[in-house]
Amino acid sequence: MLVVLVGNSQKHSIKKVLNYLKKKFNNVIYLDSSSLSKKKISKKLNSLDINILISYYNYYIFPVSLLKKTKLININFHPGSRDFPGFGCYNFALLKNSKSYGCIAHEINKKIDQGPIISEKIFNIKSINNVEELQKITEKHMQKLFIEVFNSYFKKKQFTYNEEIKWSRRPYTRNDFNKIFTLNKKLNENLLKILKATYHKRYENIYLLDKYKLVIDEK
Numbered sequence: 001m002l003v004v005l006v007g008n009s010q011k012h013s014i015k016k017v018l019n020y021l022k023k024k025f026n027n028v029i030y031l032d033s034s035s036l037s038k039k040k041i042s043k044k045l046n047s048l049d050i051n052i053l054i055s056y057y058n059y060y061i062f063p064v065s066l067l068k069k070t071k072l073i074n075i076n077f078h079p080g081s082r083d084f085p086g087f088g089c090y091n092f093a094l095l096k097n098s099k100s101y102g103c104i105a106h107e108i109n110k111k112i113d114q115g116p117i118i119s120e121k122i123f124n125i126k127s128i129n130n131v132e133e134l135q136k137i138t139e140k141h142m143q144k145l146f147i148e149v150f151n152s153y154f155k156k157k158q159f160t161y162n163e164e165i166k167w168s169r170r171p172y173t174r175n176d177f178n179k180i181f182t183l184n185k186k187l188n189e190n191l192l193k194i195l196k197a198t199y200h201k202r203y204e205n206i207y208l209l210d211k212y213k214l215v216i217d218e219k
Helices: 014-024 038-046 089-095 131-156 174-180 190-198
Strands: 002-007 027-032 052-056 073-078 100-107 117-124 206-209 212-215
Touching: 002 014, 002 038, 014 027, 014 052, 014 131, 027 038, 073 131, 089 131, 089 174, 089 190, 100 131, 117 131, 174 190
Parallel strands: 002 027, 002 052, 052 073
Antiparallel strands: 073 100, 100 117, 206 212
């Protein structure tokens, strides 16, 4: 059985989930979507006879033609609960002052973050104040969810879906995300809310105000 993990080596938990897979399966291949081009990933995947394809913090969107080739299942581990599918999931949770957040494991199909849900892990985020903090705690729960899903697979000899869990909305798009950075001219109380939901010290923080471009640097 060939298991392929497509993930992001910039995430601390990737080594742990990869080691877990190598202990459980005889044939495991890892592809790093944070360093490999889409072309190289596509070429490699198409050359393989895959039983289980796993997406874990992965940037690459699998084409339907590739998904159809997988013998057993295509699984995505998504850093966002059923309420926050798609792009900018951390940001929208903070922007909406959500009291809870989560991560989810679902089958990958032709619609982004809309496949049948296998499992979900929910946790309290009332005390979370920024994106970076939310990312760190989410990754810890993602790792736990990954182990739970595969432990269940080995116990039941199959992947099972939780039919009680349904996506609550359409996936957020990059366009939805970009709109957050267009500020209100009055710069009212929503400004701090927007900064809390979007500011990240590792990235360039650029906001649009009418014809002006604002760059915020904590230095």
